[in-house]
Amino acid sequence: MDCRLPLGRWLLVLLGLAYVEAFYIPGWSIKSYKENEPIPLMVNKVYSDNTQLQFAYYDLPFVCPPTGNRHAGSSLLSGESIPLNLGEVLRGDRITQSDIELVMGQDKECNVLCTRSVGRSDLKRANQMVKEGYVAEWIVDNLPGATSFVTVDKSRKYYAAGFKLGYTDIPLNGGAPKYYINNHLSIVIRHRQAPGKAGERGGRVIVGFEVYPKSIGPKSRTTSGCPSDIDNVDQQMELYYFPNSTDVSVQYPESSIRPPDTDDDIDDGATLDIPYSYSVYFREDDKIEWAHRWDLYFVNQEEGSRIHWLAIINSLIISGLLSSIVAMILARTIRGDIKSYKDSVAEDGKLRQKRRSHQSSGSRTPKQGEQAGGLLEQVGDTENDADVSSDEETLEDATGWKLLHGDVFRSPTGGNLLAPMIGSGMQLLFMAVGLLFLSSLGVLNPSFRGGFVSVGVGLFVFAGIFSGYFSTRVYKTFGGISWRKMALITAVLFPGLLFTLVFVLNLFVWAQASSTALPFGTLIGILFLWLCIQLPLVYVGSWYGYVRAGPWDHPTKTTTLPRQIPVVPWYIRGPQSALIAGLIPFAVIFIELLFVFQSMWQDKSGYYYVFGFLSVVSIILILSIAEVTIVTIYIKLSCEDYNWWWHSFFIGAGSSVWVFLYCVWYYFTKLHIEGFVSGLLFFSYSFMAVCVYGLLTGTVGFLTAYAFVRRIYGAIKAD
Template sequence: MAYDVRPRYSLLIYVCSCILTAVTNAFYIPGYSIKSYKQDENIPLLVNKIYSDNTQLQYAYFDLPFVCPPTGNRRHDSSWASGQSLSLNLGEVLRGDRIKNSDFEINMSQDVECAYLCDRVVDGYSIQWAQQLIEDGYVTEWILDNLPGATSFVTIDRKRKYYAAGFKLGYKDYDMVTGKPAYYLNNHFTMVVRWRKAPGSAGEHGGKVVTGFEVYTKSIDKDQRNMTGCPADVSEEHSPLPLYILPNSTDLTEQYPDSSYIPQVPTDLSQVSMTIPYTYSVYFREEHDVEWANRWDLYFSDQEESTTTHWLAIVNSVIISSVLGAVCMIIWVRTTSGDTKGRGDGILEDAKLRPRKRSEKKTYGLLEKEGNVIVDDDLSDEEGMEDVTGWKLLHADVFRPPPYAGLLAPLIGSGMQLVCMTAGLLSLSCLGVLNPSWRGGFITVGIVLFFFAGGFSGYFSARIYKTFGGQNYRKNTLMTALLFPGLLFSLIFFLNLFTWAQASSTALPFTTLLALIFLWLLVQLPLVHLGSYYGFYRSKPYAHPTRTSAVPRQIPSENTTWYSRNQFVLSLLAGLIPFAVLFIELLFVFKTLYLDKSSYYYVFGFLSIITFLLAITIGETVIITLYIQLCAESYHWWWTSFLTGGSSAVWIFVYMTWYYWTKLHIDGFVSSLLFFSYGGLACLVYGLATGTIGFLVGYAFVRRIYGGVKVD
């Protein structure tokens, strides 16, 4: 038998390209145009939001009642007014960004020792909210020349510096006298802008580019400022600005003039007030060691130690997939070359289709009459019937349509849509097109790929539905187009009700929801219909190598193990193997997403390799699982292949729950609801994609061992 070796070379080329991409640490394209500034040219400082590792709720910076509000002034050399919102892409809106121009005056190469911004008068409710935000560890995000304001750190040996995006809103301490917690708000910002000469002709004409943006915060009490609103010397030590609420009455302050005693909170917080002064400093420092194209490297340098973890994950995946591959090879040899006895596996290939006379007697109850043709399964003892056992007895039932076939086909279609989206995202990320400098680009491109992959969803769903013998083309098309996207949109809308109630920037604006609905109904739905039409009317159903009998064969209940009798338990246990492939990489992913939100996940080269090995492992696991089930003479393998491929999502959700209770410090009902809801949704997306891979591999395996027919 001749085999086509071209797919092997394609596979080898793909693996080599993935390894090469991983070695280059998933390089990225930092931008398509370099923005240079001339001497004294204004550099807009944009404010975005605050976020915390301890909660899922984010808030727009200008929505905070204790920060300086925008004045609405427009500088003479700027087209943006203070407080004006920037146009955001869909991904930025979905991730909770609310970027606006600020009143900070920053001009290239102009150092500012201290500049007064405003005095903000706040009431007791605002002070309480500020205390709660500081308690939750909220971090502020500002943006200068597309770089997030960073907190600078150095390694223990002081040989390397790295950045963590964002800076603390304030800090918590304890009063030395009373022992009670005290909260201090950072109200002075020292900004260090690092620059170098612009490359090319722009640099020859005096142009400069920004290579770093650091923010150092300080809390300075309002009593230590001069007439200009600034302290006499910013670099000196100052008493911090405490956040506490004093009643209007001066009795307590007169009674304890020299005490740090903080009175009890009054009942009417709207009747109390506090003044918070804000100032800032700006310093420009020339940087010779960092090129503009590498200015994002400092945000990633603290993660270099994790490279060993990624390689360990790859080695772990290779070992698991290799062991499973050896088992699959044994199964393949047994099913294609015969049993160890030498006869059993060749029986099906020798079965003939011949006309049968009515006088001929049916012996084993396995004969099928279709018109004038009868499948000849009458094998006498002399013909080796004693060797026909296990999966070889199922050739007349193995391609019988599964129960709930009308649900399985749309799920496979949605899974193919997600597989196409994932492949596109990983490819673009490895090529560097999707990177942190394109804020929200990963989510935006993912949504676009998802909607435009609706054609693949409709095609595969319709063709599989036709293979199952389905006739209601319109019903299948509507289920494919509405089932998963409808569930996705309904969950997002439900969660939005809670985030709206919290006035969080995590909540999607109503216009964004309308835009998603329009994309769903005007882009994806027509593409699903187009793909379904082509798959149902223009394509033939997948051909099966054996005929299906009219009467289902009874599945024996004796001499079968407990795991082969229960396909759900078998699939769930098999899902532990793909989970073992992902486990090590999940440690890094979860740390980036939940423990250190100021970091960026950038190792898409490693992730691509892990994903490729995961797909191989899922295929091998499905083959072994189906072989066990078929040997138990059970032909209900359709759902088993799908559930086995996607069952590792259950273990990921279990691991996520363990991570929530042991590693995270998320407080509040809404934050916990968002964590588990979005985490469960991510597991569902993963399960659909991997379940589809498992189904396709299982389908190809069953067709091959029952006839050697190549998958269409």
């Protein structure tokens, strides 16, 4: 039975996978709560779309600090951090136990948390963070606290993770803007009966965690600190204290005039008291299944499904056109070239045989005393001359790429650098395929916080064995003799550059006291993974690739002296050719890039999860790169230029230049990032991502071109 599927059926399978959109697979254990059972609430970090700097929530000087007390439902003390995986640390998470108390089924109209006295310098920082639109993330039962919204047609409800620290009010009369802190939080926990036996025993599961912030000033609170009327607030909590004023009654005037603070005012010791409180409400909601409780965070992304389909259709059209061109080259042009070459070789062989038979019939037996070898040697020389002239005639009849059979597999200049780059590209390719596969199946989902990064790092380290295998095998094919040196270069080159860049950036982030800064222990752990795990794996793969597998065999022999390369057209030269060819793969992915960038840089409170679409586009991207590389290398060889090794790599990586230019365009047109450090982080992260993308796609181009060249020159090899 033939198990092979036609191309059309494979496309249907892939499109079906895209429609699944990386469905959410629930966790292995469902946490249920009984009536009156305490529920721990964790605080994480604050972040903003206007900056790349994140901060731990409890590091803010204007929020209630942890008391250090132990609360029911948690084994941690208030302010104590929970263990984090590597992905959570790298993304800036700092999850700690809070002092907020939640009890299943028990509503609380008001709980006073604390009254925080804030000095002028801390007040200034609070104003700046409110101005930059910082959002806080709290967590209950692994769900991030969310602000609830409805769609434009009011048909569906969706969540935006996090809640704003405050808001800005710009007076209509043109006065200075006012900044208000959200110091009262209404927490809504949505729950339903737990599935299975836990539900029969009265267990409840949490299916929603909503936070509604409000700004309530002292005049709108009772003496106990609770809001007098949450629905009708007479006074908001403004983040301002008049200079040199000790009269609390003038802290909140109705005037919009706000004189600026001076240096003397900053040091005058004045403080502003900010009261904090919260309310808790439990609401039963049977419309949401526990397995689908994350869907509300993705409703807003589902509206772009038509554009995702447009991206796939666009990619299929471009790939289809490329496939037609490649098929024409392979089926007609190259096949015709090979056929004409073989016909000329066969005709030349017949002519050579006729010459030999004619020379043999005209020979005589030497007389006695005559040097027997003289005439025979002359006959032999005549035959050799006939062979040489015949070969020259055959080469003269050949044209284009067929003339390069003695030079096409000549080792490239800089092969010691190209080989480890190919190895690193295979390492990244394995990691990318593994991440897309697991994400498309739903194994890597938002409930696995930091899982995408953690699994990616694990796959990258494990793939070191593939990196060593391919780098040393390519290296030996180029004629290299020191495989241990090549193994060391492969293990150090790309990971070392990446680690150095991350370390330097970490210094800038650490100077800003941001939670994005990697702790020293994490840096040591990454260094251990690199030197103690990946490097030995690279060594093992290098040994197997060099000693056991050996070099790849080439169908033709390389001549001693290289041919002279004629002047090639401008469009086939290195930089121009790579940029022109890179436009086509970029056109395949640029629509989907918009959603990836929006998820990474704009909707940082949201989650990108349509990995099914991304997987299909990625497969089409790889096919497009392979086809573009085949066409470009064929044109290059037809121009009698045999320096295709590096060229094939740059053709595959050419689209990375356009991706980086797209990053620059996106930064200046779509983002509102402010500050030198934030801009440095954006362009540095973009550069690292583009390098990863370039190594991956360049490796695809190189391997495709290598297989293509071996195939066409193997077809013209004389039997």
